[in-house]
Structure formats: C-alpha cells, structure tokens
Amino acid sequence: MSTNSDHSTRTYFGWQHEKVAFLFGMTLQRVVMVAAAVLAAIWPLASARMQAGVVLWPVAAILTALAFLRLGGRTVDEWVLAFTSYHLGRSRTRHRFLSAAFAPEATADKTAPKPMDLPGLLAPIKIMEGRGPTGAPLAVAYHRLDRTYTAVARVRYSGISLVDSSRRDQRVASWGALLARLCTEGNPIIRVQALQRIVPESGAALRRWHADHVADGAPRQAVEVTSGLLAGATLSTSGREAYLAFTMDERRASGAIKGAGGGSAAAAGILTRHLRALGASIAGADLQIESWLGPRDLAEVIRTAYDPHSGRHLAERRANASAVNADGLAAGVDPAVAGPAAAESKPHAYAHDGAHSVTYWIHDWPRNQVYATVLAPLLGEGVHRRSFSMHIEPLGPREASRKVMGERTKRSVAVGMRQRTKQIVPEHERQALARAEAQDAELAAGHGLVRFTGYVTLTVTDADQLEDACLALEADAAAARIEIRRMWYAHDVGFVMGALPLGFGLPKKRW
Structure with a gap:
C-alpha cells in the first residue's frame, strides 16, 4: 500500500502479519496446552478434591506460561520444540554433513557424472539443463518433493538512491506491476525470490580489463607497475550480485506439460515459455537481465555461498576464459561439487567450509509510512558478506x-x-x-495481493568476528526500521533461505 506524503515523494505502508489459522491466532499445540491448563485448573474444583490442586494448579500455571510467555520473539513452547528437534537430529548426527571424498558415485554407469550431493533441505534438488529464453543453456532446479522447477537470472539494476523521486516511484511501481501480472488465477509461477549478495571484490575483472586495453606502445615500466599493483590488490572493495528466481509448480502446469510431451524436459520448456513472457515486465521494472544462469553458473553461485574462499579463484577462471580455461576447465562449477565439503549446524550459527553464517528472519516490517530507500542501511557495503533475500508468493484473485x-x-x-x-x-x-x-478498494481496482517474507544472512571467515558482525547487522536493521529475529537452532535452514537463489523461504501457513 502506498500514499503521497507530499506532492513529490511517495511513501509505503500497510504490511500485515499473517495470522495462524487454527484458533484465535494460536497454533494447535498452544490450543492443546491452554485446554490442558484449563482442565487442570478446574478439575480439583469440579471433583471436590482440593488436595489435587496442589499438583494440578502449578501444572496449569506452567502450561499457561509455555503457551503465552514470549522470549526473544518466540513462545516458550516454540523454544522447547526447536531445542528438542535440534538435539534429536544431533543425536542421529544429522546436524553434520560430509561430502567431497565421501560423495556418492554413479551407480550404473561409472563414466556418468556424479549425482549432486547437497545437505539438508537441498538434498531433493537436482539441477537440470534446459534452453533459456535466449536459447542459451538454462539451469532448472527441480525439487522432487515439492514438485517445483526454479530458474534463476542474474540481473543488474541502476538503483533508486541517486535518482529523483518521480523516477524512483516509477521503478517501484514497475516492480509492483511485475508482481501484479503474476497474481492471476492458476498462474504456474508460484514464487519469486529477489536475492542480493554483497561480497568482496576479487579484482579479476579489473585485471582482465587492463590486459585487454593496454596499448602496444605503452611504456614497459608503467605496464609492469600497474600489473604488479593489480596482482597484489587486496580485497578492499565490495561487489553486488543480484538474482531473480522464478519457481513454477508442476501441478499447476500439469496440463501444459502433458501437452508438450510430459517429463522434465517438457516442464523446463513450459517454464522457459513463461520466463520469455515475463521479459517485458522485467525490463519495465528497470531490471536488466545479464544472463539466465546455466547449470555451471548456478552451481558456482551455490559453491561460493558455501565456500567464500573459492570466490577469488572462480572469478579469476571466469575472467580469464571465454569458453575454456587454460587448464581445460570451463567457467563455473560442476553441479556435482556445488555443495559444501563439510558443514555443521550449531545452535548459534552454521559452519561450512571454513566460514560461519548466521541468518535472521525479518519478523516485522516498518509499521509507519516509509520511503522506498528504507532498506539502504541494511544493504550498504560493509566489512563482511551479507545476503538479503525476499520471497514473494503471488495470490490469485479469489484467494486474495x-x-x-x-x-x-x-x-x-x-x-x-x-x-x-x-x-x-x-x-x-x-x-x-x-x-x-x-x-x-485496491483489490477491486485491479491490484494484486502477495504473501512475502525476508531473510538476512551474514557470513564471516573468522569465527571470532561473528558476534561483532551480528551486532553491526542488528544495528543496521534497526536503522532500516525492521525487526529481525535470529534463527536459533535452525541456521542451516536459514542459510538455504537467505543465501541461495533457489526459491525456498516462504513457509506454509501454520495450523
């Protein structure tokens, strides 16, 4: 929802919490605890056994506290459930993941590529190859349990901070028009994810530009000095990577998939058809699609998220090779080795390949009227790696x-x-x-309604800097007028939602 605060600047407001759908805004487990507390409180009175109240009344008080008392944004019963779930998985060593030399081999054909070996929520994912809207190879991430297909585009945008207010409002409205186009009945595109990563700049692109543009007659000393400076450059600047992920539901597109011959190849073709139709709306939002990610490109995005140390090497390989590198390796990463070599989920963080990540869930968006640049403090350049991910689910007119x-x-x-x-x-x-x-009124005028949520993932390579980086992130979130919650006991799940452009992150409505 938006409004004009004056004649030139538009503000935005009206975000609402989604309510739990069982009874009076409470989950099923909370309703059961409240009912048990009421029964324990009235049983001694109904049975005229007041001595039983010595035991039952404290039990009723404890159950009531578990249902209504909140600590750190969660009720006590939710903390107990998270704690119990984590330690049950830990007792079965499910909090650890090992791959690399322990990765599974191809079963039948020894010459076939190894299957993907990804941890946790990513285990059902398979990266297939299709043809993108431009005819180039397209990575399609198929989730065999959710029966969804996801394609990812690397995008470039000019930003809204340095433009005048009218141009800024036009860009935001164009983004809204893109989402409104998806709010149609039975649309197979069920989720959109916008991910922005802030990562240290490797300098590979700059060195490649220098090598391509140095003049033949340039002084030898100047070339040597410049090359030496570029070769010894430290990671002192940050780069931004922006991705859009579109997820298609196989069940909604079942008729079109059967008409195209059935199977995964037909599903990838139907997804490509919808992506091609969205091209004009994406361009209208001032988003320039640099490329639709191929299998090796998407695997590189996943790999660099899990192993930040590999980013420099992979950037060098991509900058120094157009098709095949000097060592015989194409740019990108083989999907079979996209995941981490080792990872461990801890109560306070997620350790993976020499890095440590903490994910925050955006619990509350600004309640008052804010400008379109409200998230600027959260997305500003910093010392540590950050990923901001917004997951959007368009709703059809009837459900809206x-x-x-x-x-x-x-x-x-x-x-x-x-x-x-x-x-x-x-x-x-x-x-x-x-x-x-x-x-x-807006719905009657033709606007759309969406469900959405957001995550922020912070990644450091030195565990001693983790808590300081978390404090800096929380301060930036407060400046952005949002309330965030640390995902204790679930940082491995949060990492998938906040750091990877695979369409995860929007939970089903709790009962």
Missing part, C-alpha cells in the same frame, strides 16, 4: 479476496463490538480496519 474480506470482517466486528459496549476503540484497531478497507 477471501483473505481481504476475512480481515475486514474481523476488524469491523471488533470495532463494532467495542462501540456497542461503550468501550474505547484502540487506535491500532481503527488503523487496522482502515488498512483492510483500503486493501479491499
């Missing part, structure tokens, strides 16, 4: 109307009940009702 009308009805009833009983209506209830009415 149902959600908006449900919210509007609930808020209207709450305000009406307070007015009839002569109670003061809290201001937050009035504002929530106004937002619901505005959403209903």
Whole structure:
C-alpha cells in the first residue's frame, strides 16, 4: 500500500502479519496446552478434591506460561520444540554433513557424472539443463518433493538512491506491476525470490580489463607497475550480485506439460515459455537481465555461498576464459561439487567450509509510512558478506479476496463490538480496519495481493568476528526500521533461505 506524503515523494505502508489459522491466532499445540491448563485448573474444583490442586494448579500455571510467555520473539513452547528437534537430529548426527571424498558415485554407469550431493533441505534438488529464453543453456532446479522447477537470472539494476523521486516511484511501481501480472488465477509461477549478495571484490575483472586495453606502445615500466599493483590488490572493495528466481509448480502446469510431451524436459520448456513472457515486465521494472544462469553458473553461485574462499579463484577462471580455461576447465562449477565439503549446524550459527553464517528472519516490517530507500542501511557495503533475500508468493484473485474480506470482517466486528459496549476503540484497531478497507478498494481496482517474507544472512571467515558482525547487522536493521529475529537452532535452514537463489523461504501457513 502506498500514499503521497507530499506532492513529490511517495511513501509505503500497510504490511500485515499473517495470522495462524487454527484458533484465535494460536497454533494447535498452544490450543492443546491452554485446554490442558484449563482442565487442570478446574478439575480439583469440579471433583471436590482440593488436595489435587496442589499438583494440578502449578501444572496449569506452567502450561499457561509455555503457551503465552514470549522470549526473544518466540513462545516458550516454540523454544522447547526447536531445542528438542535440534538435539534429536544431533543425536542421529544429522546436524553434520560430509561430502567431497565421501560423495556418492554413479551407480550404473561409472563414466556418468556424479549425482549432486547437497545437505539438508537441498538434498531433493537436482539441477537440470534446459534452453533459456535466449536459447542459451538454462539451469532448472527441480525439487522432487515439492514438485517445483526454479530458474534463476542474474540481473543488474541502476538503483533508486541517486535518482529523483518521480523516477524512483516509477521503478517501484514497475516492480509492483511485475508482481501484479503474476497474481492471476492458476498462474504456474508460484514464487519469486529477489536475492542480493554483497561480497568482496576479487579484482579479476579489473585485471582482465587492463590486459585487454593496454596499448602496444605503452611504456614497459608503467605496464609492469600497474600489473604488479593489480596482482597484489587486496580485497578492499565490495561487489553486488543480484538474482531473480522464478519457481513454477508442476501441478499447476500439469496440463501444459502433458501437452508438450510430459517429463522434465517438457516442464523446463513450459517454464522457459513463461520466463520469455515475463521479459517485458522485467525490463519495465528497470531490471536488466545479464544472463539466465546455466547449470555451471548456478552451481558456482551455490559453491561460493558455501565456500567464500573459492570466490577469488572462480572469478579469476571466469575472467580469464571465454569458453575454456587454460587448464581445460570451463567457467563455473560442476553441479556435482556445488555443495559444501563439510558443514555443521550449531545452535548459534552454521559452519561450512571454513566460514560461519548466521541468518535472521525479518519478523516485522516498518509499521509507519516509509520511503522506498528504507532498506539502504541494511544493504550498504560493509566489512563482511551479507545476503538479503525476499520471497514473494503471488495470490490469485479469489484467494486474495477471501483473505481481504476475512480481515475486514474481523476488524469491523471488533470495532463494532467495542462501540456497542461503550468501550474505547484502540487506535491500532481503527488503523487496522482502515488498512483492510483500503486493501479491499485496491483489490477491486485491479491490484494484486502477495504473501512475502525476508531473510538476512551474514557470513564471516573468522569465527571470532561473528558476534561483532551480528551486532553491526542488528544495528543496521534497526536503522532500516525492521525487526529481525535470529534463527536459533535452525541456521542451516536459514542459510538455504537467505543465501541461495533457489526459491525456498516462504513457509506454509501454520495450523
């Protein structure tokens, strides 16, 4: 939702929390605990056995505290569930992952490439090769359990910080138009992920540019000095990598896939057809697609996220080779070795190939009206690697109307009940009702509705710097007016959601 704060600058607001769908905003386990607490409290009174209250009333108090007391943004029962789940997996050594020399071999054909060996949530992923919208090789990440196909584009954008307000608003509106185009009934594109990574610059591209543009008659001493300076350059600057991932649901596209002959190849072709149709909308949002990632390109993105030390070598290889490198290796990484050689999930962090990562979930977005540049402190250049990932799920018109009308009805009833009983209506209830009415009007005018969430992943190569880097990230998040929550006991899951452009990250609605 947006509004004009004055004649030139547009502000944005109206983000809403998604409510738990079981009963009164509580999960099933919390409802069971509350019911058990009520039963334990009234049983001694109903049975006239007051001595039983000595045991049951403390139990009722503990169950109530577990259901309603919050620590660090979670209820106590959620902490207990996360703690128990983590340690059950740890007892079965599921918190560790080993690959490299322990990677599985091809079963039948020994000359065939090794299968992918990825940890945790990525285990069902298989990277296939298709043909992109331009005819170049396209990496299609197939998730055999979710039955989804994901394609990733490396994009370049000119930014909004240094442009005038009208141009900035136009770019944001164009991005909204891209998402609105996906809010159609039965659209097979079910998720969009926008990922931005801030990584140290290797200098390989600069050295390659120098080698290509040095004049034949340049003084030898000048060339030697410049080459020496570039060869010894340290990682003192940061580069930005931006990716867009589009995920297609196999079940929604089943008819088109069968019509194209069926199978994974047909599904990849249908996905390519939808990506080609989105090309104009992507360009309209001032996003320039540098390339659709091929299998080796996508594997390189995954590999450099797990092993930051490999980034410099892979950048050198890509900068020094157009097709095949001098050592006979093509640019990129073989998908079979895209994952980490070793990884371990810890309660406070995720250790992988000599690096340590912490992921934060964006719990609350700005509640007041903000400008389009509100996230600038979070996305600014820093000393450590950061990844910011936003996951968006477009909703069809019928589901969007149902959600908006449900919210509007609930808020209207709450305000009406307070007015009839002569109670003061809290201001937050009035504002929530106004937002619901505005959403209903915008939906009737043809706008779309989406579910979305965001993650921030911080990666350091020195474990001693981890907590200092986390404090700096939390300070930047506060400056960006967002509230973040550290994903204790689930940093391996958070890493997949926040650092990799594979379409993960939007949880199903809890019951």
